[in-house]
Amino acid sequence: MRKLDGVVTKHEQIAEKIFELTIQNENIDASFKPGQFLHLKVGAGMDPLLRRPISICDIDEKTNELKMIYRVEGRGTEVLSKTVYGEKLNVLAPLGNGFPLDEAEQGQTALLVGGGIGVPPLYYVSKELKKRGVNVVHVNGFQTGNSVFYEREFSELGPTFIATVDGTTGTKGFVTDVIEQENLDFDMVFTCGPIPMLKAIEQRYHGKKKVFLSLEQRMGCGIGACFACVCHVQEDPAGASYVKVCSDGPVFPSGEVVL
Amino acid sequence: MRKLDGVVTKHEQIAEKIFELTIQNENIDASFKPGQFLHLKVGAGMDPLLRRPISICDIDEKTNELKMIYRVEGRGTEVLSKTVYGEKLNVLAPLGNGFPLDEAEQGQTALLVGGGIGVPPLYYVSKELKKRGVNVVHVNGFQTGNSVFYEREFSELGPTFIATVDGTTGTKGFVTDVIEQENLDFDMVFTCGPIPMLKAIEQRYHGKKKVFLSLEQRMGCGIGACFACVCHVQEDPAGASYVKVCSDGPVFPSGEVVL
Amino acid sequence: MNRLAVELPGLKLKNPIMPASGCFGFGKEYANFYDLSVLGAIMVKATTIESRFGNPTPRVAETAAGMLNAIGLQNPGLEKVYSEELPWLEQYDVPIIANIAGSKVEDYVVVAEKISTAPNVHALELNISCPNVKEGGIAFGTVPETAAHVTKEVKKVSSVPVYVKLSPNVTDIVSIAKAVEAAGADGLTMINTLLGMRIDLKSRQPILSNGMGGLSGPAVKPVSIRMIYQVSQEVNIPIIGMGGVTKAEDVIEYFLAGASAVAVGTANFVDPTICPDIIEELPGLLDKMKVGHITELIGGSWKTEWVAQS
């Protein structure tokens, strides 16, 4: 966990409102794990004030580059989208715990389920699993065809299914529809996306498969100090026990956190 | 008076903390008069919030370009100094009344006295006077040699004297010292600079020569609506009469405004 | 159907956007940038009986996403406002809200009685919350009894509805709001500026020659939204909201909090065409929110009719 300046080496729009951004810094290396995230300072001034959490989408150890993919949502990502080649971006990284890749053994099959801007971190997960000889199957859900990205990149690693809510690309419906229709078989699930999607996956597969969920939560510090990002735990759903998404997560096994 | 986006066509540092910035917009033309100013939005966000007043230093009618020269003082000009080629700067322009060049007749001699960042507007004044056949003599004062700029540019238009407070360049002392030492002869004075300098000039020459002073004042709107920039007038120094620097000025004849 | 039209006591607004008092003079300067008739209304600069120079300069200082001002109610005085400024504005098809100030109750009464008879003045805004004058001003606005008293006296003489402008520099804004409502106020405008200060490192003195000043701009918006949320649930008179509005989204946020119209202050200095720009953006934003008429949004954050679709 450090504060570092990343130099922008690439920045381009890859789908509607979706940007791919690559930064470089000598400290970026394989110690940055799939599922971890950055806390990114946008703009130079005090407005926007807070950092933005963005997942690591890929690491290139050789060039010390880190790739992220983000959607323009509000003011922060809007300002971010104006960043140009050569500019410096200050980030805290790597943050959080990442996906437990060791839970997948060689020859097993991992199902990676992404929704919207939950898709990017799964790319790095998939690449690393593949390296370890794990079979990867991807199911990525989007609102509509225009916002689909990285279909080719995922396909190069393993079978890849797309669902869109309006059916403009891939299967019409949700990721869970695809999993059922395609009758997919797998040993574990790694997933990241909106809460309703995570809930659906947890409901279906908790107890049956190993399931790991990556959560989103509004953040202050990003490092565990401010208590902005806490969640109740299923063991003590109304009590004082908690986990912090930023430092205990963002990845949790199913059954741990109250979604 | 309009709101327009100027595209940065040149931006470079020309002395210690002093930058020359050129913008282009089809509406920039000879209707922008010497002594008028711009009200410039710095940065995209709400911090810094207010616009910054900067004088017009030169106009190129043919290329629709406007030149300004500014010193990095605080946060606004600091952010401004990071602007790069091709960026857009939003300005309100041209604002204020400018110097009454018609007061100088062909063959007469105008003394232009500038102090620090009061120097830039006098360059455009001098060029325009010269065009009309008026003789121009320049006395420009600075803190120290490192902050001197445009010595050559002024010299090309007429005799040019430099004073620095510490004597590192030109005469050691103030502009008024130079005027006396050099025994300069002139019909009228156009001046812009810090209040103590304006006061000294007014004291010496009011009633004897035509004197026109360009004032600075903290501004809100820059167009006459907010009453941030008012000054008492000498006729009614403690009363409710006033002038606004932004819309009645920034240029006033000596004897009008309480400095 | 005009989806932006709003009707308030004394005011038929073609849209709910108006420049805030003190941030628009008497309109002349902005008339160089656009036709003032596009505005919902204009809140003109505070008027006092006599002309005032106001405070010494510097009168403004910048803060993070905000500014401090200590203009000190500079204005040409009742006579001139009545005989010159207001008649000049009659060329525009726009109702005027006259902001009135004073240092004693009788001052307010004198200004209110006269100014409310101007043909284009459709409402008064009682400025009992100006932080920049030594006497009167904010003092009236921080105690429920005095706020109610000046309201009552002005109501007696005014020929048009009276809106009272509340100060945010209070422990309990609701009690002040209720007091002026009970005293007969037809509406509220909120908020005036927060009392603040900046100190210059070189001179080691406050930047404003007056010492303290009023904080405005985006920095104060969350305070204003909170106060309107609190007050709108406790009173039955409409609120014109203000504080930090810079875009159409802010207007909607004010409506959801409980405002029925919105004034734009500081942002006029940053962008002279901000008011017409916002007015133009609003219908598109209503479309996006699937809202027919902007009034449907009033108090939407605490009224329970609407349930978000997800």
Next chain:
Amino acid sequence: MNRLAVELPGLKLKNPIMPASGCFGFGKEYANFYDLSVLGAIMVKATTIESRFGNPTPRVAETAAGMLNAIGLQNPGLEKVYSEELPWLEQYDVPIIANIAGSKVEDYVVVAEKISTAPNVHALELNISCPNVKEGGIAFGTVPETAAHVTKEVKKVSSVPVYVKLSPNVTDIVSIAKAVEAAGADGLTMINTLLGMRIDLKSRQPILSNGMGGLSGPAVKPVSIRMIYQVSQEVNIPIIGMGGVTKAEDVIEYFLAGASAVAVGTANFVDPTICPDIIEELPGLLDKMKVGHITELIGGSWKTEWVAQS
């Protein structure tokens, strides 16, 4: 000579910079970034008798140059703070200021009595101004009598000096400050957060699940500077200033207003090394201002000794 050393009741500070309560947890996270011993002091997170989960999320929202929070005093409770968090901090050479909260006076007394006996706790900070809890909190801090009462009771049992943290959400901050001074407070810390709100356009509900929250960050600095300027001239106990500090210049501004030390809150989230960075910048800034010792600047904006050279 250490030009940054400041001595306050109970506190020998090697420099006047400390993280503000609630913005630094109990220090563990920031210890990953730097050696906590460089800090003047640490104001740790509010401690209550029992552990608390706090409010539902979302608990933070961004505003222009600021943020809202409604954490709701989440903390592990007195026992755990006393037996785990504070002992962990003993490895650092830095005095701890323990922030204590409760919903009734007796709660404060219980926490104060015990926590003040921890070896590294050199002072208490009475949080009578938290806007994010339904009971107690801000209610104590907005009325002079109740503020004085809780101060007096805590003073009776505390083994270390007691600083009272004032709420800015009041009409008359001076009267509250004087009341707690008279009740025996050894110092003041100011300000806690301003009550604010943001509303989400999609859900049409307040962004914070708690509705309102506390506004902090650069946006509030002018309000805090103003209040410290007012209060420091009327009391004889020192003030630890806070609100929007992000750089060394801000620290000087606070000193000139009347503060004797400065806490940094929100800025820690933006930049985790902000406190040591400011500490490092301060001597250079003192040089530039031709100031020998930072304490010479305390109240410089209203004390008359110094005259600006121009």
